[in-house]
Amino acid sequence: MVLQKETFIYFFGRITGFIFMYFLFTTIFYFILKLTDKFPTNWGYIHIIFITLLLILTGRLIKRWLK
Numbered sequence: 001m002v003l004q005k006e007t008f009i010y011f012f013g014r015i016t017g018f019i020f021m022y023f024l025f026t027t028i029f030y031f032i033l034k035l036t037d038k039f040p041t042n043w044g045y046i047h048i049i050f051i052t053l054l055l056i057l058t059g060r061l062i063k064r065w066l067k
Contacts, residue, residue: 026052
């Protein structure tokens with residue numbers, strides 16, 4: 001099955017995949033930092049979410065700037 005770029009299923013699949021991979025990366029990143037004691041003890045999962053969102057936004061801004 002070939003998905004055209006204009007279909008709803010294509011956009012839904014891309015967004016769903018991005019969100020799933022984002023939370024998978026964030027969870028793995030959180031556990032790596034927690035196991036190695038690399039962040040303050042009063043930090044939680046929400047702080048790691050903000051850090052990864054900052055990384056994504058920075059990457060998108062640099063990509064846009066380089067165009």
